Every structure is written in structure tokens, then in C-alpha cells.
Amino acid sequence: MIIDSATLNPASAYKLLIGSILPRAIAWVSTQSTGGVANLAPISFFTAVGRKPPMVSLSLQPRSDGTTLKDTFVNIRDTGEFVVNMATLPQAHALNRSAFEFPSEVDSTEWSTSGATR
Template identity: 80%
Template sequence: MIIDSATLDPTSAYKLLIGSIIPRAIGWVSTVSVDGVPNLAPISFFTAVGRKPPMISLSLQPRADGVTLKDTFVNIRGTGEFVTHLATLPQADAMHRTAAEFDPGVDEFDAVGLEKERCEVVRPPRVKGAPIAMECRVERIITIGDLNDHVVFGEVVRFHIRDDIYLDRGRIDTNALPAVGRLAAEYTAVENAFTTPLDGDILGARHGRRVSRLDARPTDWSPIDGDAWSPSGSVRS
């Protein structure tokens, strides 16, 4: 199948992108509005982009209506600050519930029952219990395309690393972290690690095998086929 991207509408292009770029890291992002209301939402167009200074990026689309800017972006633009957290399995459900489109005056921490912790140098609170958090200040914001999408570049000014996963020589014990990644519209748990080459028997045993599901749904099921999914990363109620 060869698809000319010029023939695609935004929703079709989004489906191909999120199904082709997997697994994606999730930036669980806390912000605060100019009026002081905390916000929390997962962003899966998220990656590291620089080392000195350490820099990350977030790409944000509008809400499910395709027009209204997400509270996360409005808050980042208004205050110049945000915090990203590593999403792990124990908090995966709470993280998913923060993807719902709450009204701007709603504190998502309270709405999903999460405790806050103070940051060192930025105003947004951290998620208590998250093993890694990064306090960030905006370095630049770039508008992408003609659909009001934006890329935010943020300088990491503080790392919060749980003591037991911070190893000698500054390494993080990644094998101790039940990290959660994003597939097309679902999640995946990071449960194995390897270096290449792998033994041929291992590769042969896995050839053609479909990914196993932890939620007992059929292996060909996807949220994209349901009414709750939207081409914005948000979850419709």
C-alpha cells in the first residue's frame, strides 16, 4: 500500500502517524493556568531534543472539536512553565483519565484523585508517586501547519529522580521502571529488554505472533473504532 499524503484529510493522516510511530513515549504534563488552576494531561507526541541544556519537545493539537486549544497549551503559553512525568503502570489509569476534556476551571489532580507535590523552581505541581519528573521552562513555541498545531520546546531545569532508581555514574535503572508507552490509541507496558543479535529460536518463536493483551479484549480491537476516540489525543466522555 502506497499512500500519497496530499490525498489525506487530517484525521486519516493522524491515524497513519499514530499507528506507524510506535511505541511512543508519554509525557504526562502538569501545568497551571494564569489564574492558578492546575492541569494535568498525557501528551504522546513527546521526545528529547537536546543535551546542553537538556531539552524536550511536546507537540499539541487542538481539542476534539479541532478548534479549541487544549488547556495544556494555553497554560504553557501563558506561564512559560510545565512539568513532564514518566507514566508507569501503577498510575496508568489515572493518567488515561486525565486525557478527558475537562473544563478549564477543573483541577485534574483533584478530578482523578492524585496528590500534588511542590516543584523547586516552576509553579506547576508534580504528581506524587511519579518516579521521574522534569521541571521545564519554555524555550520556544512553533506553530505547525494550518490546523493550529504547536510544538513546544522546553528546557529541563530540574530532574526529580526517585532515589532507588538513580544508580552510580548517573544512570537510571530502567529495568526497575514499569514504563507505559503509547501505541495507536492504546497503551503498552514495557516488560522486556534485549540487545541484538537475538537467538534464531527466539525470533522464530515470535514470528507472526500478535501482541498479547492485558485487558482480555480481542487482539484486533482498537479504541479508534469507538466513539470515545478523537484525532486529537483527547478522550471524549
């Protein structure tokens, strides 16, 4: 199959990538805003890129509107800090819940890990 990437819309390109690169680790990235609001988000485009010094790569996409920056990006940009976590199987539902696009003023860690529904 030949796929012309110039003709793919962003959603189709994303689905092609996540369905083609397997196994694919998902980073569970925790950050905090300059105002102290915690954020927890799954990042599907994540990998190790170096061992000395140890480095990871996160490719951060905009929110679903295609324009607004996600809180993870803004928090890393503004604070220079983030933590990469790896979810375990028992945390899979919480990882999935953390993908919800919460308003920036909401502590997403509480909703993601409490089992609460939105």
C-alpha cells in the same frame, strides 16, 4: 503501501502516526493556569530533542473541535512553565482518564488521579 498525506483527514493522519511510531513514550504534562487551576494531560507527540541544554519537544494539538486550544498549550504560553512526567504502569488508568477534555475551570488532576468517573 503508498499513502498520500494530502488526502488524509486529521483523525486518520493521527491514527497512522500513533500506530507507526513504536515504542512511543507519552508525556504526562502538568501545568497551572494563571488563575491557579491545575491541569494534567497526556501528550502523545513528545520526544527528547537535545542534551545540552536538555530539551524536550511537545507538539500540542487543539481540542477535539479542531479549533480551541487545549489548556496545556494555553497554560504553557501564559506562564512559561510546565513539568513533564512519565507515568508508571500502575498510573496507566489515571493517565488515560487525564485525556478527557475537562472545562478550563476544572482541576483535572483531581479527576484524573482520584479514580472518579465523569
